[in-house]
Amino acid sequence: MTSFIENVIIDLQEKNTNFSQTTFILPSRRAGSFLKNILSKHTSKTIFSPEILSIEEFVESLSNIVSSTNTELLFEFYAIYLKTIPKQQIEPFDSFSKWSQILIQDFNEIDRFLIEPNQIFDYLSAIKEIENQHWSLEEEQTQSIKNYLLFWNRIKTLYKLFNESLLSKQKGYQGLIYREAVENLEQYIATHKNKNYIFIGFNALNKAEQHIIQELLQQGLAKIYWDIDSTFFNNPIHDAGLFTRQHKKNWPYFRKENFNWISNLYASEKNINLIGAPKNISQIKYVSELLNGIQVDKNLIENTAIVLGDETLLLPLLNSIPEGINNLNITMGLPLRSIPLSTLFEVLFSIHKSSSKALYYKDVITVISHQFIKPILDDKGSTYSDKIATYIQENNIIYVTLEQLKKLAGPKEELIKILFSSWLDNPEIAINNCSKLIMYIKGYFDEEKDKNLLPLEYLYRFNNIFNELNSLNSTYSHIYNIKTLHNLYKEIIKNESLDFKGEPLKGLQIMGMLESRVLDFETVIITSVNEGILPAGKSNNSFIPFDVKLENGLPTYKEKDAVYTYHFYRLLQRAKNIYILYNTEPDVLNGGEKSRFITQLEIESKHNINNYIVAPKVTKIEQQLNSIVKNADAVKRIQEIANKGFSPSSLTNYVRNPIDFYYQKILGIQEFNDVEENVALNTLGTIIHNTLEDFYKPLTGSFLSINLIKKMKSNIEDTVMFHFKNEYKEGDITKGKNLIIFEIAKHYISNFLNLEIESLTKENEIKIIAIETENNVQINIEELNFKVNLTGKVDRVDEFNGVTRIIDYKTGRVDQGKVEVVDWKNITQDYDKYSKSFQVLMYAYMMFRSKMVTLPLEAGIISFKNLNSGFLRFAKKESQYTRTKEQLITEDTLGAFEKELKKLIIEICNPEINFIEKEL
Known part of the structure; x- marks a missing residue:
């Protein structure tokens, strides 16, 4: 395949062009590297390298103006705005920045297309006056309407003063640079008559570019080479040839000179594959499969380009490149907002936008766990990040202070101060702290530069951003608070990227659609060819209405679509193998249905097109329930637990799911106890239990009286508060849900005491008889050759009218049916239905075996969410349909329970029975 650039070089050589005296002008810098490479291959003798410029660089050299960044323009424009608008109507910088960027973009378009500014601004103002007469029925205009119309009238003044200010500093936005270039063109030509200019591969040109190129062509100082195919050029309705048809028709130069070139390459044989894939990641994974096949041929991979319609897929693509492809050239940059360091600054801005001196624990843990901070805190064997996190967790701290963090950080106190010292809503302090943080992190990564080149590059780019913010704010002083600074910071990183460096002519090429201009590849893979992405579709990011744009010759979405149509079809002109991927599952965020480009390809019927849908291979995953063999270590651990004592909760845990028993009791894995922002149910239960223990423990062996209970009621507030502080540590119970839960705890206890009264x-x-009594009794099981104990704490044992009661408190809701048994075999099988019955019977069994109570007795539950039901007694029923039930626990009752209890313990201890997970 002979590329377009190569054809141009060959043609220029045939015309004996002196390349050393030639300036090549291309649509992008990227194409310049390819042009140099091709020129070197076609030059047999040593020559001075020609000047190679992008069109933006060339126009900038004509204008003698330096291009300003978007942020610089924003600050400069606000300075003009402050001088022009009355004080009472001035908007703060952060709200100004939201609409002013759109207005600057409109200025840019007006200047690039050489529109008379006064004419269009007067036209806009007149339109708004007419509109006002339609939507305002009031004879007298309100102040808001007056301000609205004044804004449109002032745009002309803002434009004029803004441009004057920029020109006085020899700076400008792109449109202003183009307008100045046109103004300077005559003088430039007069002083550069010996220059020779070659324009290569242009398509859509604004009026300023058209004027400059046409003038150079008319003066005989330039040649221009178009890259358009006859298929598109000769079709009057094909958007790929829209601009070149207009140029040939409207430029006086082409009335006498040839239009170079109209090729006929699109009709050549091509292997075109249209591939639908569900969602973005499926597209990228399929690209990886394609590359696996291509990489076998090294020459083929060197001539392959991946064009990302959606450039946010760069990172997933890089993670999916096959191992055999070692050389990559990435033309597009990695957006700074996708870099891990950006998340750190985002969290810091979030923390310091608040005026509170206390730091929310989740924000603190997010910062100290960040991949750029944790290695520094844990440097040289220290574990300060874990120490801080553990302290917060163990003390249940929801809001932590800077002083607490500094004490915990030890020698890393300086880093903690940089991270968490208040910014006092002062942008200067904020920028200074962010810069300090960058240098502090750099000091750590500098120690091993060879291993940390990428992090250092991240730090360098963010350091530049904060330096720019500092410089601009020092010059203009427009940023008054952290919120404004944060908004501006977000705008900057949204438009900034980290550029990759590599060998541009070697390996697989990865680029966006605009970077493909002028370049040709034998194999092209294009992703995300969906409506809303390729082409981008309608957008109304402008103050200039659609009809006004048409009236003044400004580009609309129609022209922007035509630009992408040209680039899309130009990629296909010389390619032999083409893979076009689209998302089959369109949605609002990731583009619409498959692109009109695909439909157009299919309708044209110029090539054989392979259509197919791909989908990930999804194997049916059958749920495999875990089965853990009881090896010697597990058996030994079970015997240790048996000797220490099986508790009711551990046995019911086994009944619920043996695998949980294995994890918690055999392996000792406990659930992670996170900070309780809101009081957890188990904490509430502990507080209620402890409060009732304080009330009733001193009365062991005594009869209750109404006066005693009333005395308890008078102490509810203080006792509950004491236990909240003891259990909930430094958690705040003075507001929000926690205050409600505190009141609920008091309410539960008060209601319980009222029930007693x-x-x-x-x-x-x-x-x-007893309160919170510990039990530890031995149970004789003949089948086991080791000692087995039972252990557990009984909440309360009392005598009610001479009948002994064993009572278990439950803060949750329990109904009578949950403490009734029909078939004894089910008590160790069905956790949901019988776990409460199992617990109270085990308490009764232990109390009886330890001779602390005599039979018969009652055992049951008091449910604080069901207090109206009173004491819920255990009962044995003959069937679930009968109302007859035996509520007294006798030797027969405990004998039947003991039989099932022993079976359960034997099963747990049997080395032949695995721990088998239950399907919950």
Whole structure:
């Protein structure tokens, strides 16, 4: 394949062009590297390298003006705005920046297309006056309407003063540079008559570019080479040839001179594949499969380009490149907002926008766990990040102070101060702290530069951003608070990227659609060819209405679509193998249905097109329930647990799911206890249990009286508060949900004590026998040759009118049906239905075996969410349909329970029975 650039070089050689005296002008810098390479291959003798410029660089040299960054333009424009607008109507910088960037872009378009500014601004102002007469029925205009119309009238003044200010500093936006270049063109030509200019591969040109190129052509100082195919050029409705048809028709130069070139390459044989894939990642994974096939041929991979319609897919693509492809050339940059360091600054801005001196624990943990901070805190064997996180967790701290963090950080105190010292809503302090942080991190990564080149590059780019912010704010002082600084920071990193460096002529080429200009490849892979992406479709990011743009010759979405149509078809002209991928699952965020480009290709019927849909191979995953063999270590651990004692909760845990018992009891893996922002249910339960223990423990062996209960009620507030502080540590219970839960705890206890008073009022006698009693009894199991103990703490044992009761408190809701048994075999099988019955019977069994109670007795639950039901007694029913039930626990009851209990323990201890996961 002979590329377009190569054809141009060959043609110029045939015309004996002196390349050393020639300036090549291309649509982009990227193409310049390819031109140099091709020129070197076609030059047999040593020559001075020609000057190679992008069109922007060439126009800038004509204008003698330096291009300003978007941020510089924004600051300069606000300075003009402050001088022009009355004080009472001035908007703050952050709200100004949102609409002013659109206005600057409109200025840019007006200048690039050489529109008379006063004419268009007067036209816009008149339109707004007419519109106002339609939507305002009031004879007298309101102040807001007056301000609205004044804004449109002032745009002309803003434009004039803005341009004058920029020109006085020899700076400008692109449109201003183009307008000045046109103004300087005559003088430039007069002083550069010996120059020779070659324009290569242009398509859509603004009026300023057209004027400059036409003038150079008319003066005989330039040649221009178009890259257009007859298929598109000769078709009057094909958008790929829209601009070249206009240029040939409208430029006086082409009335006498040839139009170079109209080729006929698109009709050549091509292997075109249209591939639909669900979602973006599927497209990228399929690109990886294509590359696996291509990389076998080294020459083929050297002549392959991946063109990303959606440039946000760069990172997934880089992670999917096959191992055999070692050389990559990435033309596009990696957006700074995708770099890990950006997340760190985003969190810091979020923290310091708040005026609170206390730091939210999640923000603190996010910062100290960040990949750029944790290695520094944990440097040389220290574990300060873990120490801080553990302290916060163990003390249940929701809001931590800077002083606490500094004490915990030890020698890393300086880093903590940089990260968490208040910015005092002062942009200067914020920028200074961010710069300090960058240098602090750099000092760490500098120690091993060879291993940390990429992080150092990240730091360098962000250092430049904060330096720019500092310089601009020092000059203009427009940033008044952290919120404004944050908004501006986000705008900057949205438009900035980290450029990759590599050998531009070697290996696989990865680029965006615009970077493909003038370049040709034998194999082309284009992704995300969906409506809304390729082409981008309609957008209204302008103050100039559509009809006004048409009236004044400004580009609309129609022209922008035509630009992408040209680039798309130009990629196909010389390519032999073409893979066009699109997303089959369109949505609002990731583009619409497959692109009109694909439909157009299919309708044209100029090539054989292979259509197919790809999808990831999804194998059916059948749920495999874990089965853990009881090896010697597990058996030994079970015997240790048996000797220490099986608790009711551990046994019911086994009944619920044996695999959980294995993880928690055999391996000792416990659930992670995160900071409780809101009081957890288990914490609430502990507080209620502890409060009732404080009230009733001193009364062991005594009968309750109404006066005693009333005394308890008077102490509810203080006792509950004490236990909240003890259990909830430094958590705040003075507001929000926690305050509600604190009140609920008091309410539960108050209601419980009222229930006791009501019972005593009815002349019932209640005697406290034991409170929070620890039990540890041995159970004889003949099948086991080692000692087995049972252990557990009983909340309360009392006598109610002479009948012994074993009571278990539950803060959650429990109904009577949950403490009734029909078939004894089910008590160790169905956790949901019988776990409560199992617990109270085990407490009764242990208390009886330890001779702390005698039979018969009652055992049951008091549910604080179901207090109206009172004491929920365990009962044995003959069937689920009968109302007859036995509520007294006798030797027969405990004997039946003991039989099932022993079976359960034997199963746990049996080395032949695995721990088998239950399907929950």
